[in-house]
Amino acid sequence: MSFTVFLGNLPTWVTADDIKSWLAGENLVADQIKVIRNPETQESKGFAFIDAPNQEEMQAIIRRFDRAPLEDRHLRANPAQPPKGKRLPGSAPQPGESRGPMTAPAHGAGPVQAGQGQGQGAAQGLRRRRDRGRKGKQGPQSAFAEELAKAL
Secondary structure (H helix, E strand, O other), X not given: OOOEEEEEOOOOOOOHHHHHHHHHHOOOOOOEEEEEEOOOOOOEEEEEEEEOOOHXXXXXXXHHHOOOEXXXXXXXXXXXXXOOXXXXXXXXXXXXOOOOOXXXXXXXXXXOOOOOOOOHXXXXXXXXXXXXXXXXXXXXXXXXXXXXXXXX
16 A cells, blocks of 8 residues: 655755655655656656655654645645556546546537547647648648548
8 A cells, every 4th residue: 555645836946855854854754755847857846745654654744744834835735646547549448437528519510429539629620720721732642641630
């Protein structure tokens, strides 16, 4: 069982060492601290995950840091949620997973066909706008271009 705390609303200057020193100052223990960073800029995204050794330590960290003031903000601390599984578009949902909200087709778009996902209308609208500028200039399309158009 995981005892991970989500610590959010952090200023971007906060490092794992800062959090480690805050925990030590409160006599709290963490197995691991990970400040989440933007992979391109390496700037903090403003949240971190703290792995606690047990349930009691996790609850103590949450009690100490949830709504704690830091600069002009209040930190948020709560049990971390497991990451959501990533699925390929069109694949079947896992047991207990919902498909998400259903939307009605745009006015005049006609009935939604089986397997037609959200965003289809937007992709078709983009194709129509793109194609308007090509009137009279369309030549034969390649098989790849036709398959790509069908997929969009």
